Amino acid sequence: MSNIIRIGHSPDPDDAFMFYAMLNDKIDNQGLKIKECVEDIESLNNRALNGELEMTAISWHLLSKVYKSYAVLDPGASMGLGYGPxxxxxxxxxxxxxxxxxxxxxxxxxxxxxxxxxxxxxxxxxxxxxxxxxxxxxxxxxxxxxxxxxxxxxxxxxxxxxxxxxxxxxxxxxxSGGLPLPLGTNAISKDVDPETAKKMAKILLDSIVWGEKNRQETNDYARDFGRGLSEDKNDRFIKMYVNNKTISLGNEGVSAVNLLFKLAFEKGLIEEMPDWDLIKP
CATH class of the missing domain: 3.40.190.10 (Periplasmic binding protein-like II)
Known part of the structure; x- marks a missing residue:
């Protein structure tokens, strides 16, 4: 397997915040060469359907279609805590x-x-x-x-x-009885060897943690992806979707994802209940 990892993320402040450190030599990328692909989430969803990128942001909805070819990285989820679309x-x-x-x-x-x-x-x-x-x-x-x-x-x-x-x-x-709302996540191709996949989970975690410790610098970078957001609104939006569930889904987050799939399956909106995999650092 090549040491080049192409990462897809959407042009939004929360994604930019998560990836800033790894893309700008702020942390140890453990010998992996990371290449950035910035596209809107639906374009990334379609690329994941075709298995085009080693790692990519996807919608949780799409995971029901690609769970056999992609595993979910934990950290990296975007979960609404009482807010959402x-x-x-x-x-x-x-x-x-x-x-x-x-x-x-x-x-x-x-x-x-x-x-x-x-x-x-x-x-x-x-x-x-x-x-x-x-x-x-x-x-x-x-x-x-x-x-x-x-x-x-x-x-x-x-x-x-x-x-x-x-x-x-x-x-x-x-x-849902107070569960977070699963919206997006980061997934890695199952063609990537397990050791490298775990490395990417650790790199993503380190990148998020570095951003939180250096919030002003990371926010300034992420604001360029905010389509005119003020500094205050940019910070607010990032904090909405880079939260404790981004660091780790935990049992509550996993339960929320499974509830989403259950409700969708019962209404005939997805073809099957996905048996999805989670990769931690």
């Missing part, structure tokens, strides 16, 4: 929830966990797949009736003039 509409909208009465909804990708959560909890809506950073514009221009926001849109939609229909993180917290 937000369904928004224009302030003059009379859209209802959970029955959306035929509304057209902009979704951020077929394989995203946000889309899966929408399908689990909402009904009677028309799906329109729109790049995540174009969803607000689609709602504002009334190309769609509502939009499901991921990434920093979750904390900026009010100042952009929209209203919240539902925060799926809040809903999940209530319906």
């Amino acid at each position: 937000v369904l928004i509409a224009n302030k003059d909208s009379d859209i209802s929830f959970p029955d959306l009465k035929g509304a057209k909804v902009a979704l951020p990708g077929r394989h995203t966990t946000a889309t899966l959560i929408m399908r689990i909890f909402a009904s009677n809506f028309v799906e329109e797949f729109v790049p995540f950073d174009e969803i607000m514009a689609a709602v504002k221009n009334k190309d769609v009736d509502a939009g499901l926001l991921i990434h920093e849109g979750q904390i900026t939609y009010e100042e952009e003039g929209f209203k919240k229909v539902v925060d799926y993180g809040e809903l999940w917290h209530k319906e």
Whole structure:
């Protein structure tokens, strides 16, 4: 196996925060040469379907399709702790929830966990797949009736003039009995030998810990991925999705992932209950 590891991550502050140290010679990469591939999460999901990258960010939803070819690294998960994707509409909208009465909804990708959560909890809506950073514009221009926001849109939609229909993180917290909401994670190809996979888990952990100990420097780097976020909002967003469950899922995090798959399987939204693997440092 080559010592070159291609890593895919999305162009967002939380991912950039996690990977800064390993990509900028701040930690020991244990002889591995790491090459960065930055693409939106749905593009990375599609690349994972084709097994293109040794390591990549993926949606938990997609894991149900690639668990036989990719294992989950622990650390590296993005889990909402009472917050998550937000369904928004224009302030003059009379859209209802959970029955959306035929509304057209902009979704951020077929394989995203946000889309899966929408399908689990909402009904009677028309799906329109729109790049995540174009969803607000689609709602504002009334190309769609509502939009499901991921990434920093979750904390900026009010100042952009929209209203919240539902925060799926809040809903999940209530319906799951307080479990975190699984959204994304980092996965490594099972073609990578086990020793190297464990090395990458350790490198990722070291990179996150270094970032937390050197927050200002790492935040400044990550802010370039925030599409105009202020310094305060950038720090807030990073802390939302680089949290204690990122360091380790723990039993609670694993239970949350399995509950997500159970609900999706019972509704016929995934083909099988995945028997997924977890790799720790």
